[in-house]
Amino acid sequence: MPVPQFPLPPSAPIQLLDLRAQHAPIRAELDEALRQALDEAAFIQGPAVQQFALELSEYLGGPHVVPCANGTDALQLALMALRLPRGAEVIVPAFTYVATLEAAAVLGLVPVPVDVLPDTFNLDPQAVEAAITSRTGAIVAVHLFGQCADLEALRAVADQHGVALIEDNAQAIGATFRTSRGEFWVAGTVGEVGTTSFFPSKNLGGFGDGGALFTRDEARAAYLRQLANHGQTRKYHHEYIGLNSRLDTVQAALLRVKLRYLSQWTAARQHVAASYDAALADLQTISVPARDPRSTHVFHQYTLTVADEPGRRNALQQHLAAHGVPSQVYYPLPNHLQPAYQYLGYHAGQFPVAERLCRTVLSLPIHPTLVQEQLAYVADVVRAWA
Incomplete structure (x- = not known):
């Protein structure tokens, strides 16, 4: 059998992900954003955090954006905001990163895996409906590898059974879904809460960990902000059990540049x-x-x-x-x-x-x-x- 003849390897080595090359053309902007953050020295909840939240909201079509420390925290906060009782079931894809299950399990909720579609790898809406019981509290749809799950079908199933829809949008920021009525839905903004991650390898990746939540419900957004900040709206006065989950100012400043x-x-x-x-x-x-x-x-x-x-x-x-x-x-x-x-x-x-x-x-x-x-x-x- 003849040995296949390959062309010469390319002049530059191939990387699975080349962040150095991606950052090189915008290095001056990143350096300036970092310099400004260092000069302001407001490293927790500095001005860049709110500015980034507003700019990301505009990019996504206007949902409330609540920054947090990482994508796994975002999933946990989204589930916390639903106030589900301990032991409630959360339907998740059997094929996804473990964080989707982990966020439910650490809250004492019960992850219920269901199978995915063989072509898109996303949740099978029929399998989801078959898995719903009287204990089901939420469906977590993961938009895997950059493509929306069947948002129209999953939204319909969730509404029919009175359960919440959470979108794990860590891999599909900016993706859209066209409904049978011709509407365009933005991934992460259709469920009660959407989540994302700014892990460096993501399409919008930071320089360390980071995450955010999306919701079109103003009251829920306020509650999420409170949960992400130790359950407080006023320092040292804690109305709820929350998390310490904040996007730091340096990450927000650098993400503002990359969002452009x-x-x-x-x-x-x-x-x-x-x-x-x-x-x-x-x-x-x-x-x-x-x-x-x-x-x-x-x-x-x-x-x-x-x-x-x-x-x-x-x-x-x-x-x-x-x-x-x-x-x-x-x-x-x-x-x-x-x-x-x-x-x-x-x-x-x-x-x-x-x-x-x-x-x-x-x-x-x-x-x-x-x-x-x-x-x-x-x-x-x-x-x-x-």
């Missing part, structure tokens, strides 16, 4: 995805990411699915690594099979789509600074294996 470029970076990610699609769409043993035509896709990840044969996904990952192409498996183990959640009583085979995805998904490099030479090389390496 988010639309530009999203367009660049979409260009990368389109280039991969064009090069890889005809392969028989690999599937490119499916698109829900109702949703925009901001491509936090570009995730292939590989034929479900023992060792095949791992073989592709090893082949990529051997040729200088990094990749990552998001996620290798479904949450119902994680050791920490065995107490819930689930077992292998209960959520077959999630379990298959954990065996078959593989994410390629995607970030705004990938150039055509690098994209072509990645595609050539994948095609040579397939």
